[in-house]
Amino acid sequence: MSDITSQQLVVFSIGSEEYALPIGAVHEIIRYTEPRSVTSDVPWIRGVIGLRGKIIPIYDLAQRMGLPVADADFGKIVIVETGxxxxxxxxxxxxxxxxxxxxxxxxxxxxxTQTIESIAKIDDRLVILLNPEGLFSSGSRVDELAAV
Structure with missing residues (x-):
């Protein structure tokens, strides 16, 4: 009786874990470039980059999720549409x-639940589906930065 719906996810690695975002939230994927530091009280804001004339804030998702990941492990930056x-x-x-x-x-x-929407079980893999709004939205520390 229940409707089975499907959605596409962009799956990426952080350390040894797999995470995903809904494809609709992903604007583009670019090669890692060192963000320019900005002063912030929020430990997981790494800085900003310039992309096609826009200043894009860069977040350290590993730190946001409390994962121990070395800087050298970053290879890509996923540009996400936020609210x-x-x-x-x-x-x-x-x-x-x-x-x-x-x-x-x-x-x-x-x-x-602000950051994690659900877990996708794909065969023997568990992929953590992140909540794109919750990662950056109201109630999160990003708004405090934006309000400064």
């Missing part, structure tokens, strides 16, 4: 674009 513009997140590598069905997605009752 207020664009932001970049540092990732190791972009693995693939995957189509998952609603049956493969499971809520995570203990997770921080």
């Amino acid at each position: 207020t513009g664009q932001a970049g997140v540092l990732v190791g590598d972009v693995e693939e674009v995957l189509t998952v069905t609603s049956e493969q997605l499971e809520a995570v009752p203990t997770a921080d």
Whole structure:
């Protein structure tokens, strides 16, 4: 009786873990470039880059998620559409674009629902589906930075 819907996810690695964002939230993927430092009280803001005339804030997703990842592990920046513009997140590598069905997605009752939407079970893999709005949106420390 339940409708099975599918969605496409952009899967990327941070350290040894796999994460994903809905393809609709991903604007583009660029090679890693060292962000220019900006003063911030928010530890996971790495700085800014210039991209096609826009200043894009760059976030250290590993630090945001509490993962121990060395700087050398960053290979790509995923440019994400947020409610207020664009932001970049540092990732190791972009693995693939995957189509998952609603049956493969499971809520995570203990997770921080602001950042984690669900977990996709693909065969023996677990891919953490991030909430693009929650990563950068109201109630998160990004708004505090924007308000400064």
